[in-house]
Amino acid sequence: MTGGDARRPLKKNCRRGAEARSRQAQDVGRQMRRGWLAMPTRREANDGRDARRPLKKNCRRGAGTPRYRHGGAPHVRVLQYAMLLRRMSEPQRKGKAKPASEVRGRIAADIVFFDNDGTLFDSRIGVISAVQDAFREFCARHGFRTLPNSESRETRDTPHSQLATPNSQPLFPIPTAERILELTGQPAGYFYSAILPEGYQHLADELRELSLEHEKRAIAAQGKLFEGAEEVLAELRRRGKKLVLMTHAGGDYASAIVEKFGYRERFDLIMYVGKDGLRDKKEMIARAMKELGVSPADSHAKGMVVVGDKLADMEAAKHHGAVAILAGYGFGGEKERKLADFVVSEPREILEIVE
Numbered sequence: 001m002t003g004g005d006a007r008r009p010l011k012k013n014c015r016r017g018a019e020a021r022s023r024q025a026q027d028v029g030r031q032m033r034r035g036w037l038a039m040p041t042r043r044e045a046n047d048g049r050d051a052r053r054p055l056k057k058n059c060r061r062g063a064g065t066p067r068y069r070h071g072g073a074p075h076v077r078v079l080q081y082a083m084l085l086r087r088m089s090e091p092q093r094k095g096k097a098k099p100a101s102e103v104r105g106r107i108a109a110d111i112v113f114f115d116n117d118g119t120l121f122d123s124r125i126g127v128i129s130a131v132q133d134a135f136r137e138f139c140a141r142h143g144f145r146t147l148p149n150s151e152s153r154e155t156r157d158t159p160h161s162q163l164a165t166p167n168s169q170p171l172f173p174i175p176t177a178e179r180i181l182e183l184t185g186q187p188a189g190y191f192y193s194a195i196l197p198e199g200y201q202h203l204a205d206e207l208r209e210l211s212l213e214h215e216k217r218a219i220a221a222q223g224k225l226f227e228g229a230e231e232v233l234a235e236l237r238r239r240g241k242k243l244v245l246m247t248h249a250g251g252d253y254a255s256a257i258v259e260k261f262g263y264r265e266r267f268d269l270i271m272y273v274g275k276d277g278l279r280d281k282k283e284m285i286a287r288a289m290k291e292l293g294v295s296p297a298d299s300h301a302k303g304m305v306v307v308g309d310k311l312a313d314m315e316a317a318k319h320h321g322a323v324a325i326l327a328g329y330g331f332g333g334e335k336e337r338k339l340a341d342f343v344v345s346e347p348r349e350i351l352e353i354v355e
Contacts, residue, residue: 106352106353106354106355107303107305107323107353107354107355108303108355109241109303109304109305109323109354109355110241110242110294110303110304111241111242111243111244111288111289111292111294111303111304111305112236112241112242112243112244112304112305112306112307112354113244113245113246113284113285113288113304113305113306113307113308113316113317113322114233114243114244114245114246114267114307114308115185115246115247115281115306115307115308115309115310115313115327116245116246116247116249116254116257117184117185117247117249117309117331118181118184118185118308118309118310118327118330118331118332119226119307119308119309119313119327119330120225120226120229120233120245120261120347121223121224121225121226121257121261122224122225122226123184124177124181125222125223125224126215126218126219126221126222126223127180127215127218127219127223128177128180128181129218130211130214130215130217130218131175131180131195131211131214131215132174132175132180133214134207134210134211134213134214134215135172135174135175135195135207135211136174137210137214138203138206138207138210138211139172142203144171144172145171145172146171146172146173146174147171147172147173147174172197173197175195179195180195181331182331183195184310184331185248185308185309185310185312185313185331186248186312187248187273187279187280188208188248188249188250188253188273189204189205189208191208192204192205192207192208192211195207208250212250212252212253215253215256216252216253216256219256219257219260220256220260223257223260223261225261226329226346226347227346227347228346228347228348229347231347231348232347232348232350232351233266233267234266235351236350236351236354237266239355241354242268242269242292243266243267243268243269244267244268244269244270244271244284244285244288244292245263245267245269245270245271246271246272246281246284246285246288247271247272247273248272248273248280248281248312249272249273250272250273250274251272251274251275253272254270254272258270268292269288269291269292271284271287271288280312280316281308281312281313281315281316282315282316282319282320284316285304285306285316285319285320285322286320289304289320296320303323304317304320304321304322304323305317305322305323305325305353305354306322306323306324306325307325307327307350308324308325308326308327308330308332309326309327309328309329309330309331309332309336310330310331310332310336311332311335311336311339313326313336314326314336314339314340315339317339318339323341323342324339324340324341324342325340325341325342325343325344325350325353326340326342326343326344327344327347328343328344328345329344329345329346329347
């Protein structure tokens with residue numbers, strides 16, 4: 001702002017953010033210290049004249065016309081700067097998700113949609129190692145050598161063409177935990193195609209079937225819900241809410257989850273990719289609304305909430321006019337936060353938002 005018009009206030013939703021506002025406040029303070037924005041003297045306040053800058057002898061505006069340094073009377077100028085400083089001190093909340101601790105009042109909702117992985121089910125336990133074990137077995141079946149030290153980013157991002165061994169035997173990097181969590185929540189077909197090196201996507205279905213066997217065993221032996229998730233589901237049912245589970249997982253994986261955690265008793269509807277031709281979560285919400293007798297016209301009146309940790313959950317919520325609650329403890333990131341209406345740091349905070 002140095003060299004600019006100090007009177008010009010920042011817009012309420014200025015994109016420059018807190019750093020720009022801080023710089024502007026410093027500039028205004030510096031100018032006040034230099035005397036540029038000093039309070040008017042009694043004489044200035046009485047006759048409206050800036051004694052520090054007298055009129056030129058041949059001023060075109062004529063004799064008796066007051067001239068001000070910044071184009072306004074001193075008392076008006078001081079008021080403008082006071083308003084500017086107040087605006088800069090106000091928090092800029094618009095367009096940002098609110099944490100549960102700042103929610104005032106609750107949201108009336110009849111239907112609550114839940115994602116599974118990263119929202120209810122902590123798939124870091126058991127599932128990551130299951131996918132990696134399946135990948136190793138898959139490579140052994142095809143004679144592909146796995147790359148050691150595959151957890152390093154440098155190794156993972158190396159093009160497959162540079163990983164060939166002297167005898168042209170393929171050399172595959174095992175997917176890292178970071179990569180697996182990044183892809184968690186995507187449809188299964190995309191998930192397994194993405195962890196295979198370029199040129200081997202036609203083997204994705206085989207890897208998927210092999211991985212599914214490993215995952216089912218891991219879920220049965222080690223699978224756990226996030227702490228507080230069971231309590232939240234029970235309390236929402238007690239409050240009379242309709243609960244819907246929706247997941248991008250296929251039928252076999254979904255069945256293993258449903259059986260392990262008793263979801264049939266916890267949810268009114270369970271939706272997954274492939275069920276009756278469903279392809280994504282937007283379609284799942286539309287199907288659930290139809291089965292629960294909610295038309296698009298009265299979806300706002302009924303009230304719907306979507307709880308998830310991935311972009312697909314937030315986008316589906318916005319598409320149907322539902323409130324989007326981001327599971328901040330899950331596997332999402334900044335993109336999800338930009339679309340969310342609220343962010344919770346643990347499952348129990350959902351009860352502070354949903355009435």
